[in-house]
Amino acid sequence: MEDMNLExxxxxxxxxxxxxxxGQVFQVHKAFPPNRYIELYTLVFNHCTHGxxxxxxxxxVDFVGNELYDKLGRYLDxxxxxxxxxxxxLHDQALLERYGEMWNKYDFSSNVLxxxxxxxxxxxxxxxxxxxxxxxxxxxNFCLLKWKQKAFDNLKTNMTxxxxxxxxxxxxxxxxxGELIGRVIKSYVEIGVNGPDEATAxxxxxxxxxxxxxxxxxxxxxxxxxxKTRQYYAxxxxxxxxxxxxxxxxEKVQNRIEEExxxxxxxxxxxxxxxxxxxxxxxLIKDHLEWFQSEFEKLLINQKDxxxxxxxxxxxxxxxxxxxxxxxxxxxxxxxxxxxxASIIESVNANPKxxxxxxxxxxxxFSQLIDTSFRQDSGFIEALDxxxxxxxxxNAITEKFKSPSRSSDILCRYTNSILxxxxxxxxxxxxxxxxxxxxxxxxxxxxxxxxxxxxxxxLCRRLISDMSANSDAERSLLSKMKEMCGFEYVSKLTRMFxxxxxxxxxTEKYKRHLQNLNDDSKIDFSIVLLASNVWPxxxxxxxxxxxxxxxxxxxxxxxxxxxxxxxxxxxxxxxSRGELNSYCFSRxxxxxxxxxxxxxxxxxxxxxxxxxxxISELTxxxxxxxxxxxxxxxxxxxxxxxxxxxxxxxxTPDDSVLMLNEEFSNRKLKVDLSKVIAKVDIKKEDxxxxxxxxxxxxxxxxxxxIVRVLKARKQIKxxxxxxxxxxxxxNRFQVKLPLIKKCIDLLIEKSYMxxxxxxxxxxxxxx
Numbered sequence: 052m053e054d055m056n057l058e059x060x061x062x063x064x065x066x067x068x069x070x071x072x073x074g075q076v077f078q079v080h081k082a083f084p085p086n087r088y089i090e091l092y093t094l095v096f097n098h099c100t101h102g103x104x105x106x107x108x109x110x111x112v113d114f115v116g117n118e119l120y121d122k123l124g125r126y127l128d129x130x131x132x133x134x135x136x137x138x139x140x141l142h143d144q145a146l147l148e149r150y151g152e153m154w155n156k157y158d159f160s161s162n163v164l165x166x167x168x169x170x171x172x173x174x175x176x177x178x179x180x181x182x183x184x185x186x187x188x189x190x191x192n193f194c195l196l197k198w199k200q201k202a203f204d205n206l207k208t209n210m211t212x213x214x215x216x217x218x219x220x221x222x223x224x225x226x227x228x229g230e231l232i233g234r235v236i237k238s239y240v241e242i243g244v245n246g247p248d249e250a251t252a253x254x255x256x257x258x259x260x261x262x263x264x265x266x267x268x269x270x271x272x273x274x275x276x277x278x279k280t281r282q283y284y285a286x287x288x289x290x291x292x293x294x295x296x297x298x299x300x301x302e303k304v305q306n307r308i309e310e311e312x313x314x315x316x317x318x319x320x321x322x323x324x325x326x327x328x329x330x331x332x333x334x335l336i337k338d339h340l341e342w343f344q345s346e347f348e349k350l351l352i353n354q355k356d357x358x359x360x361x362x363x364x365x366x367x368x369x370x371x372x373x374x375x376x377x378x379x380x381x382x383x384x385x386x387x388x389x390x391x392x393a394s395i396i397e398s399v400n401a402n403p404k405x406x407x408x409x410x411x412x413x414x415x416x417f418s419q420l421i422d423t424s425f426r427q428d429s430g431f432i433e434a435l436d437x438x439x440x441x442x443x444x445x446n447a448i449t450e451k452f453k454s455p456s457r458s459s460d461i462l463c464r465y466t467n468s469i470l471x472x473x474x475x476x477x478x479x480x481x482x483x484x485x486x487x488x489x490x491x492x493x494x495x496x497x498x499x500x501x502x503x504x505x506x507x508x509x510l511c512r513r514l515i516s517d518m519s520a521n522s523d524a525e526r527s528l529l530s531k532m533k534e535m536c537g538f539e540y541v542s543k544l545t546r547m548f549x550x551x552x553x554x555x556x557x558t559e560k561y562k563r564h565l566q567n568l569n570d571d572s573k574i575d576f577s578i579v580l581l582a583s584n585v586w587p588x589x590x591x592x593x594x595x596x597x598x599x600x601x602x603x604x605x606x607x608x609x610x611x612x613x614x615x616x617x618x619x620x621x622x623x624x625x626x627s628r629g630e631l632n633s634y635c636f637s638r639x640x641x642x643x644x645x646x647x648x649x650x651x652x653x654x655x656x657x658x659x660x661x662x663x664x665x666i667s668e669l670t671x672x673x674x675x676x677x678x679x680x681x682x683x684x685x686x687x688x689x690x691x692x693x694x695x696x697x698x699x700x701x702x703t704p705d706d707s708v709l710m711l712n713e714e715f716s717n718r719k720l721k722v723d724l725s726k727v728i729a730k731v732d733i734k735k736e737d738x739x740x741x742x743x744x745x746x747x748x749x750x751x752x753x754x755x756x757i758v759r760v761l762k763a764r765k766q767i768k769x770x771x772x773x774x775x776x777x778x779x780x781x782n783r784f785q786v787k788l789p790l791i792k793k794c795i796d797l798l799i800e801k802s803y804m805x806x807x808x809x810x811x812x813x814x815x816x817x818x
Contacts, residue, residue, distance in 0.1 A: 062098065066122050069094050073126060076167070077160045091167045095119070099170050116175025120187065123168070127194060131201030138206060143213045144231070150210060151234035153202070158241070161194030192245050199242040199267070207271050210235060214272065215279050218314070222283060233318030236272065240320050243267035265322055273323050277330050280311075285334045292339060297346040301361045304335045308365075332368045340366065344375045351383050360424035367428075377434040380417070384438025388413045393447040403465040404476060406448070406458070410492050414439050440495045444785075456501040456742070462492055463505040466528070471513050472520045482524045490531050497785040499536060500752075501745050507544055511586055514551040515579045515626055516725070522552070536783065546585045554579045564610050576603045583621065593624060595671040596646065597653040600629075625676075628725050636715050642689075643723040647672060647680040652689075655711045664705040675701060681709070683724050689715050745784075752780055753794040761804055761816035769812040 072091040076083065099115050134153060141149055165172070168190040179187040188196055214232050221227045247255065247266035254270050262269070284307070291300050308331055315324045336343075343362055350359050366372035391409040399406045417435050425431040449457045469476050469485050476485065496502055513519040525548055533541045558577040596604070608620055627646040631653070633639060644652060650670045654661060661669070667677050678701055684690045685699045691712045692699065756779045760772060767775075773791060780786050795814070798804050807813045 060097070062118055062122075065094055065098055066119075070122075070126060072167075073164070076163050077130060077157075079160075083163050088163070088167065092169065095168055096170045099174060116171045119171060120176070120193075123164075123190070124193065124197070127197035128201065131197050135202055135205060138202075142209065143216065144228075146206070146209055147213050147217075147231055147235050150202075150206060150238075151231055154198075154238045155234065157194070157198055157202075158238075161191050161198075164194055165189070165191035188245060195242045196245050198238075199245075199248075203238070203242055203267075211272050211275055215276060218276070219279070219283065221314070222310075229314075229318045236268070236319055239268040239272050240265060262322070265320065268320055269322075273320075273326065276319075276323070277326055280327065280330050281334055284331060285338075288335050288339065292342070297342060298350075298355070298358045298361075300339075301343075301358065301365055304365060305361055307331070307335065308368075328368065336365045336372065337369045340369065340372055340375075344379070347376050347379050348383055351380070356420060356424050359420065363425045363428070373428070373430060377430050380431060381434040381438040381441075384413065384417050384435060385441035387417075388439060388442025389446050392442060396447045396451060399448060399461060403461045403468065406461045407465050407488065407492060410439070410443055411488055413442070414491060436495070440497070443492060443495045444497045456498045456745075458492075459496050459498050459502040460505055462489065462496065463502060463509055465489065466506065467509040467513065470520060470524055470528070471518045474520055482521060483527060486524065486528050486531065489528070490535065493532070494535065498745070499540070500748060500784045501742070503540060503544070504745055504748075507547065510544060510547055514547060515581075516628060519551075522548075540783065543585050546582060550581055550585070551579060560614075561607060561610055565606075570606075574599060574603050576607065578607060581623070593622075593671070594647060594650060594676075595669065596624065596650055600646070600649065635711070635713060638716065638720065640715075640717065641721045643721065643725055645680065645725045647676065648684065648724050651677075651680060651684070659711040659713070660708055662705070663703060663707050663709065666709065667705075674705070678703070685709070687715075687717070687722065687724070688712055689722075689724075749780075749784060749786065749790065750794060750797075752783070753786065753791055754798055756780060757791075757794060757798055758803055758816075761814060764816070766807075766813055766815050769814065772814060 069091065072087065072094070075087065076091075098119060101115075134157070137153060138146060138149055172189050176187055176189060180189075214235060217227045217232060221229075243264050243266050246263045247270070251266045251270040254274075255266055287307075288304075291303055295303070308328075311327055311331060312324065315321065315327055319327075343366060347359075347362065350362065362376070363373070366376060388410065391413050392406065395405040395409050414435070417438070421427060421431045421435060443458050444455055446458070448461070449455050454460075465476075466486075466489050468474055469482060469489070493499070493502065510525070513525075519525055529541050529545055529548065532544075555577075557580055561576075561578070604622060611618070611620060624646045628644060629646065629649055631642045631644060631649060633642065635655075642652065647670070650672075651666060654666065654669060663674075663677070666672075666681075667674055670677065672680070678699055681690065682699050685692065686697050688697070689712055690709050692703075693708055693710070753776060756776050757772065760775050760779075761767060772795075773788065776791055777786060795804070799806070802817055804814050804816055807815055
């Protein structure tokens with residue numbers, strides 16, 4: 052550069068020097084020499100600042116740069132026109148190679164120019180852009196605009212076709228230069244920085260602000276790429292469907308989808324991934340959904356988990372594509388569950404474990420399928436829940452016994468067999484694991500209130516008979532039920548368990564009381580104190596107890612009265628039990644017996660033979676109660692009939708003499724006479740009793756729910772009230788509409804609510 056005063060250099064002279072430097076910029080495509088870069092920057096800087104000084108002297112606030120910007124534009128036009136001649140006669144891959152090479156050089160040079168003209172960018176160009184001049188661009192963008200107008204617009208059609216041809220060859224298995232496509236595609240994206248041109252704006256009028264910089268790429272390449280993709284795969288899909296079973300077709304489609312995804316990530320703009328996926332989904336999946344769905348159940352039957360996973364992957368990509376699969380899965384689970392339950396119907400009454408095992412087998416099989424093949428999809432989990440609910444509440448067992456709550460009863464018996472002492476089931480696995488399995492089935496039980504009633508009775512038997520194997524396990528199950536059904540559901544059950552624990556403390560306190568009195572009683576006496584409104588026991592008829600037991604009862608009653616004045620004790624003797632030691636046989640036996648059985652056996656201390664009516668008289672037991680308590684004793688041969696018959700019934704004559712069998716022997720030294728009586732079985736009368744109590748509770752629960760809703764709303768329409776009641780009580784039992792209507796009528800009769808005269812489907816709360 053000549054040594055002269057740059058501040059006074061005319062623009063034409065300055066431009067001669069600057070254009071020479073620009074020529075060097077567009078020739079050097081590596082690191083530009085720093086000294087030369089500074090010289091060019093200084094030329095632009097001095098021109099702009101000298102002009103600014105002159106403007107200030109003329110009291111103008113305008114920045115200088117318009118003429119310099121125009122000269123730069125004419126230079127770029129000329130350069131790009133000359134550059135275009137490099138593409139003459141080139142087609143296909145050769146065109147792309149030359150374009151990619153020239154673009155890389157031009158892109159580098161435009162970034163250098165951005166630095167050379169940085170002062171112009173910061174001042175005059177910024178002022179023009181801020182003023183809304185849409186014909187002025189930052190220098191780098193200006194360079195890209197000129198490339199677009201001269202090079203790109205003349206080559207875009209041939210280049211796009213060349214790229215699409217290479218991609219199709221890649222789809223057909225040829226190896227192509229993906230990096231070459233990526234280099235060209237990069238220019239499609241970068242020259243769009245200035246927004247859409249006129250043709251693009253018309254083609255993509257709804258393009259959002261964030262996508263405007265991609266408008267040229269989307270209009271001139273992506274739209275054509277997607278059309279070609281649709282045509283290619285529509286044709287391929289038609290051929291594959293004709294030539295392959297659904298499993299092979301799905302595998303090929305999954306591979307194709309992954310190929311296209313990798314193609315997009317490797318050398319297309321990432322914004323194409325979503326529209327490309329939609330395109331593939333339409334032609335490869337959506338158009339063949341019915342075929343997939345018709346084969347879905349066959350895959351379930353044959354347990355083709357890998358193919359099911361692939362079908363899920365594909366159908367998930369289409370809106371509502373999974374819905375028919377979910378419905379099919381739900382029905383199939385229900386069908387498989389009913390089949391499993393039907394296969395164990397003959398053994399379930401004797402062994403409730405087979406019911407739980409059958410139900411869990413179906414549940415676990417499909418739960419695992421959902422985990423591995425359906426990615427724990429919430430819709431498929433819901434289908435599992437609905438399918439399990441269907442077969443657990445409606446199966447061969449419920450149909451045989453004509454009782455929808457039969458499954459609940461069986462689950463109660465199974466739970467009892469886990470929690471009671473001597474459980475063989477609990478020996479096989481950890482109790483906590485077994486309880487978790489119980490809760491899996493419990494979740495699907497419709498009539499949870501029936502379960503609650505029956506479970507309460509069995510819990511009661513375990514607690515008062517001291518047959519509960521593990522208090523921690525009892526608490527754990529109550530906690531699980533509370534978590535699922537709420538505090539109210541387990542409140543009575545929890546109170547029962549609490550009473551049993553407190554009773555142990557009370558028994559210890561009573562024993563200390565006896566010690567303080569120097570009581571010499573040899574009876575080890577303990578009690579279970581039950582709250583009358585919690586425990587499911589009616590007050591039973593009294594019978595005559597042996598004096599020694601009567602004395603202990605009287606002693607405890609006096610003790611309790613002194614501790615809790617005003618409270619009344621009612622003894623449930625038929626459900627009490629104790630242990631008797633024998634000294635009249637060849638071996639010493641201990642008999643575990645109910646209190647009525649104890650009353651009968653202790654008569655033998657006075658006499659070894661009694662007629663049936665005499666025993667009834669001495670014990671004050673009616674014949675049916677007496678026979679029930681004697682049956683076990685007679686069957687074991689502890690007491691015998693003269694005829695040698697072991698079957699004592701209500702038809703046995705009253706004058707039949709029963710004798711203590713002094714030759715009695717048993718391989719066990721501790722014989723449980725109460726076990727047969729206490730044996731858990733769901734008899735029809737038990738079920739009827741529970742169902743009656745449940746029906747009453749349901750009626751009260753629905754009425755309470757109606758009152759709560761009305762109290763909050765004051766007025767509510769009939770259908771809305773029904774919906775809210777169904778929602779409120781559905782977690783405890785399946786309510787039928789006639790019962791709700793009955794409860795509404797009852798509340799109207801009781802003046803809790805009324806129908807409006809002018810709007811009969813509207814109810815109003817009466818305070």
